Amino acid sequence: MLSMEAITFNRNEGKITETPFDPKNLFVEKTTRYLDYAKFALPDVRVGSVIEVKYTTESPYLFQFHTWQFQDDIPKIQSEFWSTIPANIEYSISLRGFLKLTKTDMSLERSCFRASGASERSDCSVGKYVMTNIPSFIEEDFMTAPRNFISAIYYELSQYINAQGVKAKYSEEWKDVDAKLKEHENFGQKIKKARKMMEEIVTPLTASINDPLEKGNAATINFTLIGALQAAGLNADPVLVSTRDHGIPFKLHPQRSDFNYVVSSLKIGEQLYLLDATDSFLPFGVLPMRCLNDQGRLVSKDESTWVDLKATQKKRSSVAMEMKLTEEGTLKGKVTFQYFGYAAIAQRKQIYGSANQEEYVKALSSKWSDAVIQNYQVENKEDLSKPLIEKMEMEFTGLDNGVSQILYFNPFLSDRYESNPFKSSERLYPVDLGAPLESTYFISIELPEKYMVDELPSNMAMSLPQGGGKCLLNINQSANKITLTSILSLAKPIYDSQEYHNLKEFFARVVQMQQSQFVFKAK
DSSP states (O other): OOEEEEEEEEEETTEEEEEEOOGGGEEEEEOSSSOEEEEEOOTTOOTTOEEEEEEEOOOOOGGGOOOEESOOSSOEEEEEEEEEEETTEEEEEEEESSOOOSEEEEEEEEEEEOOTTOSSOEEEEEEEEEEEEEOOOOOOSSOOOGGGTSOEEEEEEEEEEOTTOOEEEOOOOHHHHHHHHHHOTTTHHHHHHHHHHHHHHHHHHHTTOOOGGGGOOOOSSHHHHHHHHHHTTOEEEEEEEOOTTTOOOOOSSOOGGGOOEEEEEEEETTEEEEEOTTOTTOOTTOOOGGGOSSEEEEOOSSOOEEEEOOOSSOEEEEEEEEEEEOTTSOEEEEEEEEEEHHHHHHHHHHHHTSSSHHHHHHHHHTTSTTEEEEEEEEESSSOTTSOEEEEEEEEEOOTTTTOTTEEEEOOOOSSOOSSOSOOOSOOOSOEEOSSOEEEEEEEEEEOOTTEEEEEOOOOEEEEEGGGTEEEEEEEEEETTEEEEEEEEEEOOSEEOGGGHHHHHHHHHHHHHHHTOOEEEEEO
């Protein structure tokens, strides 16, 4: 850090006062050989203060030119970034985020810099970037990495000319990057080694297999998986991925640092499958949720391309309850939970994450107060191609909530929203669920002679525009029996910001529905 200035502004008795920053309150720590960490304390900062900070830094690191975030977790009246870059250094400059620059000014400063070994001073390119009235960035549910949405300016080294006039080009096209990756010791060479190692093992095992889908079961990590599939004579290639918490890759020009993960592609006929061998709970052709992030770069020996990283299955669950209310005020019956797609993946992980079935059932019953689980059974626990099914007998006690002769029961046992996940009045970025969601309930309750229905949830039906989703609740009462059918469906994995208000209102009504209860009263 070369210099720093700061002022704190406050309103006192109708007048604006300024308190300047004391340079003695700047503390610089040398954290590593390559990095200094600056801390500073501003004077007289309180609620309602406006602070203005200006600092200048100098860096010798061409490849890691400073990224400037205009937006942060506090609102800003104005944010400016000025850069002075010698003319022998060229960067590809990109603005990311949903906010636009208020002002951009580019100019040339003559004879501003002398490079080591150079006989003459070089000119500099001066860039001034201004953004005003910047709202604070607020993380909400159902969003990917914040760097996808925070407004910031990025620099990627494009070209460098040394003192002798020799040019070194760093900006590449995707075809150049693809070629280098194929021969890189930590990428293409690893696949070749894995393929060579697996050929002697896989070839005899697959010699008598005609179905190509049965040949892809041989590895534990993705490079080995790709090598094994290739050794089996299958059309498999690596796919570069940026996970959801890492950010969306920049496609205009290559930035290898944008990627932090690799999966395998497998093409059979015209169908392309994406595979990940790192998670033993994934069905064939299903990527983990963390990989469902825009597009990945398929690096093929023929022609590399971008491929969509989309969910091939929903996060889907269903609950079926056949219950009887006893004269003593307890609710007993059979309950069946079914989990499909990503819901099944998550539930299997919970089951296998428990020490034993007894511990799992104990943890499961703790989700509901005053509930006892008996005769627990699980089906398709190991068969990933089928839905996971849990069957049990449940008994609910304490339904009177301390109020004699009146019983309360909320039928929404799982996937219940306690509050609206969408709280902001506005949202500039998409709502990203990762995968479509679907939750269904089928419930029947038989009443004894002692009790009658006092209150039931109201029937409702609502939908999002353009088939984006629906919520249905239908309740029927016939003699001493009540039946409930409920469907909550979100058909799209991603909703853009223009759909936010409809989605927020939709969930407000979903929460209201799921908080409603059956109320039974003694006759």
